[in-house]
Amino acid sequence: xxxxxxxxxxxxxxxxxxxxxxxxxxxxxxxxxxxxxxxxxxxxxxxxxxxxxxxxxxxxxxxxxxxxxxxxxxxxxxxxxxxxxxxxxxxxxxxxxxxxxxxxxxxxxxxxxxxxxxxxxxxxxxxxxxxxxxxxxxxxxxxxxxxxxxxxxxxxxxxxxxxxxxxxxxxxxxxxxxxxxxxxxxxxxxxxxxxxxxxxxxxxxxxxxxxxxxxxxxxxxxxxxxxxxxxxxxxxxxxxxxxxxxxxxxxxxxxxxxxxxxxxxxxxxxxxxxxxxxxxxxxxxxxxxxxxxxxxxxxxxxxxxxxxxxxxxxxxxxxxxxxxxxxxxxxxxxxxxxxxxxxxxxxxxxxxxxxxxxxxxxxxxxxxxxxxxxxxxxxxxxxxxxxxxxxxxxxxxxxxxxxxxxxxxxxxxxxxxxxxxxxxxxxxxxxxxxxxxxxxxxxxx
Amino acid sequence: xxxxxxxxxxxxxxxxxxxxxxxxxxxxxxxxxxxxxxxxxxxxxxxxxxxxxxxxxxxxxxxxxxxxxxxxxxxxxxxxxxxxxxxxxxxxxxxxxxxxxxxxxxxxxxxxxxxxxxxxxxxxxxxxxxxxxxxxxxxxxxxxxxxxxxxxxxxxxxxxxxxxxxxxxxxxxxxxxxxxxxxxxxxxxxxxxxxxxxxxxxxxxxxxxxxxxxxxxxxxxxxxxxxxxxxxxxxxxxxxxxxxxxxxxxxxxxxxxxxxxxxxxxxxxxxxxxxxxxxxxxxxxxxxxxxxxxxxxxxx
Numbered sequence: 189x190x191x192x193x194x195x196x197x198x199x200x201x202x203x204x205x206x207x208x209x210x211x212x213x214x215x216x217x218x219x220x221x222x223x224x225x226x227x228x229x230x231x232x233x234x235x236x237x238x239x240x241x242x243x244x245x246x247x248x249x250x251x252x253x254x255x256x257x258x259x260x261x262x263x264x265x266x267x268x269x270x271x272x273x274x275x276x277x278x279x280x281x282x283x284x285x286x287x288x289x290x291x292x293x294x295x296x297x298x299x300x301x302x303x304x305x306x307x308x309x310x311x312x313x314x315x316x317x318x319x320x321x322x323x324x325x326x327x328x329x330x331x332x333x334x335x336x337x338x339x340x341x342x343x344x345x346x347x348x349x350x351x352x353x354x355x356x357x358x359x360x361x362x363x364x365x366x367x368x369x370x371x372x373x374x375x376x377x378x379x380x381x382x383x384x385x386x387x388x389x390x391x392x393x394x395x396x397x398x399x400x401x402x403x404x405x406x407x408x409x410x411x412x413x414x415x416x417x418x419x420x421x422x423x424x425x426x427x428x429x430x431x432x433x434x435x436x437x438x439x440x441x442x443x444x445x446x447x448x449x450x451x452x453x454x455x456x457x458x459x460x461x462x463x464x465x466x467x468x469x470x471x472x473x474x475x476x477x478x479x480x481x482x483x484x485x486x487x488x489x490x491x492x493x494x495x496x497x498x499x500x501x502x503x504x505x506x507x508x509x510x511x512x513x514x515x516x517x518x519x520x521x522x523x524x525x526x527x528x529x530x531x532x533x534x535x536x537x538x539x540x541x542x543x544x545x546x547x548x549x550x551x552x553x554x555x556x557x558x559x560x561x562x563x564x565x566x567x568x569x570x571x572x573x574x575x576x577x578x579x580x581x582x583x584x585x586x587x588x589x590x591x592x593x594x595x596x597x598x599x600x601x602x603x604x605x606x607x608x609x610x611x612x613x614x615x616x617x618x619x620x621x622x623x624x625x626x627x628x629x630x631x632x633x
Numbered sequence: 634x635x636x637x638x639x640x641x642x643x644x645x646x647x648x649x650x651x652x653x654x655x656x657x658x659x660x661x662x663x664x665x666x667x668x669x670x671x672x673x674x675x676x677x678x679x680x681x682x683x684x685x686x687x688x689x690x691x692x693x694x695x696x697x698x699x700x701x702x703x704x705x706x707x708x709x710x711x712x713x714x715x716x717x718x719x720x721x722x723x724x725x726x727x728x729x730x731x732x733x734x735x736x737x738x739x740x741x742x743x744x745x746x747x748x749x750x751x752x753x754x755x756x757x758x759x760x761x762x763x764x765x766x767x768x769x770x771x772x773x774x775x776x777x778x779x780x781x782x783x784x785x786x787x788x789x790x791x792x793x794x795x796x797x798x799x800x801x802x803x804x805x806x807x808x809x810x811x812x813x814x815x816x817x818x819x820x821x822x823x824x825x826x827x828x829x830x831x832x833x834x835x836x837x838x839x840x841x842x843x844x845x846x847x848x849x850x851x852x853x854x855x856x857x858x859x860x861x862x863x864x865x866x867x868x869x870x871x872x873x874x875x876x877x878x879x880x881x882x883x884x885x886x887x888x889x890x891x892x893x894x895x896x897x898x899x900x901x902x903x904x905x906x907x908x909x910x911x912x913x914x915x916x917x918x919x920x921x922x923x924x925x926x927x928x929x930x931x932x933x
Contacts, residue, residue, distance in 0.1 A: 258834075263790055264812050267831030269855050270807050282856055285879050304686055351696060357742060382673060382693070458921035462672045464696060464923065488696075506787065513857065514676065518880075518901055522922070556786035557767060558813060606786045 233302075234611035235575030236541035238476035239333060239483045241468070241606070242524070244546035245311070245354045246501025247567070248485050249560045249588045251552055252512050253281050254568045255298050263554050267509055278581050280528035288526035291535070292579045293528045294572035295632060298590030299583025302548045302564035302599060307356045309504065310547035310564060312363030317623055318590030324368035329603040330367045330482040331373035332622050334610045337481040342443035344433045345609065347475055348375035349468040351485025356500065369622075375484060376433050384449035384457060388434065437533040446478040447471060460528040464488070466523040474529050476540045487520075487546075502546055508559035528572055541574025545602065552589040565591050569602060575609045575630045584619050600626045609633065666929040668915070669711075672923030677724050678906050678915045682731025683865075685909040689714060690917070690926060691723040699723045701736065704926070722748075724772055725781055728779035729821065729865075735773035735782045735797065745769030749782055749799050758801035762786070770795075772816050777823040783807060785815040792929060794828060807845065816860050819843070820867035820887075827851070827861045827887070838872055840887060851889040860904060863887070864911045869931075871895070871905035871914050883914050886929055895929060 228452030250629075251257050256270040256279060270279035273291040282286055304310035309320055316326040325337070334346035353360045377386040438445045449457055449470050460466035465487060473485045487501045504511045525542065531537040549567030550560035566585050572578065583594045604626030607617060617623050659799050665867050669675070687705045694700040699721040704711040715722065720741040728734075734750045738759075746761035747770040762768040772785040776796070783796045786892075792813040797804050809812050812831030819826050825847075827840045836857045841848040852858040854876045861872040882895040882905045892912035896902035900919040908928070909916060919920045 262834070265834065266835070267813055267836050268857070269835050282875055285875070455681050458923070462924070463674060500743065507771060510815070512770065513859070518926040554790050556790055558792040559792055
């Protein structure tokens with residue numbers, strides 16, 4: 189354990205590749221960034237042993253999904269009708285028929301408000317609770333949970349599923365990771381295809397290395413010498429962190445099995461749908477089952493192939509209504525429903541917090557392009573499991589869906605609530621100097 | 634073999650197992666044939682001509698590309714119709730004689746243009762709304778005499794039907810309703826057009842003469858009635874509706890009477906397109922989370 193601590197200290201300052209190998213070979217179980225003691229101390233107070241954040245990047249239209257306004261004027265309401273749900277008086281869009289039958293399993297907030305109207309800035313606010321400037325950027329919610337909970341087992345404690353870092357044409361979201369806590373607290377990036385094949389980019393650095401021959405130090409040394417070239421191609425700068433996590437996965441079958449959906453029954457895989465988002469949600473459930481503290485599933489470019497080379501997600505500036513009815517809503521309806529059912533069936537829902545939200549909403553008034561643009565003044569988030577009360581409708585928007593008529597709920601409050609449920613209590617937050625002045629959404633807990 | 638290679642091969646084997654034994658569930662006495670089995674996201678099937686030998690559909694080939702695929706039913710083979718294309722292409726539409734193809738092509742940041750191909754002359758034309766992002770033309774339908782293409786485009790907060798020459802010029806606005814108007818489909822004689830419109834709130838199906846007169850509402854339902862497709866003889870309209878909970882395929886007479894439900898599943902059935910024989914429909918149906926093409930016989 190002493191060597192682990194020593195490694196951790198060195199890692200931030202830059203350990204050499206060969207010294208890392210020596211350490212890794214001598215203490216194969218000690219590659220974690222953080223110790224286990226935090227977890228042991230905090231276990232009693234942790235209601236959400238795992239958090240799954242479904243990051244609906246691009247910002248879904250609240251009027252066309254979870255906050256319909258059928259009585260609004262034609263240039264607001266859109267073509268979709270509301271449908272009843274399992275909760276009396278609670279209606280959602282007809283595009284979400286499966287979810288409508290599961291509203292007793294989650295609560296919705298309809299009074300979310302962001303301070304930023306653009307994707308990268310609002311993305312940072314949505315994932316950290318704070319604006320990007322002034323530097324340094326605040327840590328993401330996942331990084332905070334990761335730092336507090338530390339490594340639970342052989343798996344990285346903060347895993348991001350998707351097509352890399354959420355970005356738009358201009359730039360990436362700066363608040364996607366560790367921020368001022370450092371790159372050591374960035375998420376471990378994983379990709380998942382529509383048929384559940386998992387791609388771990390950092391493992392590509394080790395391409396050609398046979399897991400069964402990992403004890404062959406000569407081969408490994410040679411491979412390590414090749415890493416800088418691979419790093420350049422992969423644009424991964426913090427190679428020590430990425431490599432040690434990848435090495436841990438490579439050497440321990442039980443760890444990499446957590447990513448392997450082929451261990452699931454065909455029915456379970458089918459329930460989530462043969463889509464990238466669906467299978468990513470299934471991987472997220474497996475990771476929660478394996479006690480990974482924070483898993484983020486990024487809704488990503490794979491649902492909007494109409495715009496290549498850019499991670500637009502739910503950013504439906506044109507043909508909003510067609511895109512939602514053709515692709516986004518059917519995919520989300522199926523995957524989200526399957527995730528809640530699956531977690532509940534396995535007895536994991538009480539200990540797994542599932543939060544779904546984007547960075548803002550979309551214009552209630554239909555745009556000149558007959559679609560919807562950015563709208564930070566009002567949007568929604570969904571909360572299930574992990575200690576939150578289910579079946580609630582929290583907050584209310586006005587008759588046009590333009591502004592909350594109840595006290596607004598901010599991303600900082602959302603992040604504080606996530607952290608609190610994941611065991612990062614007020615004292616811990618103060619000690620970490622994170623989520624300053626954040627309040628828990630008391631209606632939820 | 635690297636871990637990644639090992640994992641991918643291992644995963645592919647189990648995925649292959651999922652292909653086995655996927656029964657199709659459809660309504661009543663409908664006879665069905667599954668035409669594809671890869672399960673990937675699909676959309677927009679359409680027969681290429683009156684022979685019924687081949688159809689074109691759209692597949693989500695990879696995370697960032699929709700590709701047009703041609704499926705030959707006679708030889709049971711398929712291939713991309715634009716093998717080297719790197720841009721997304723979707724919503725193919727053919728003239729009845731197969732002479733003209735039109736489809737939507739991505740040309741940038743949320744920017745889609747209409748492509749028109751005249752196989753007889755070999756000419757290709759493109760129509761778009763100029764430079765810049767956030768624009769597009771959708772849902773082409775080739776006029777029966779292959780003289781023009783109708784499509785849907787947003788303008789002034791609403792979405793209308795327009796028509797354009799095969800050379801991509803001479804745009805004419807054909808509808809001027811509130812809300813979104815989309816998915817034009819013509820009678821074989823070219824006299825009438827059916828479409829969906831949210832002009833009264835939600836999507837319903839309408840029919841009118843192509844000169845804009847004689848508008849008649851054919852469906853009256855608080856849920857979506859979308860993607861109407863006229864049968865070759867002009868007597869029936871296949872369409873998708875969520876009236877019974879989720880997306881299912883229905884057929885209605887062009888007089889607005891006798892709605893018949895064609896599919897019945899807890900999963901999605903969508904994108905109906907008539908076989909040239911007028912007795913069958915091809916659909917994209919989701920079964921056990923997988924999307925494939927099915928050919929259904931429409932009950933008499």
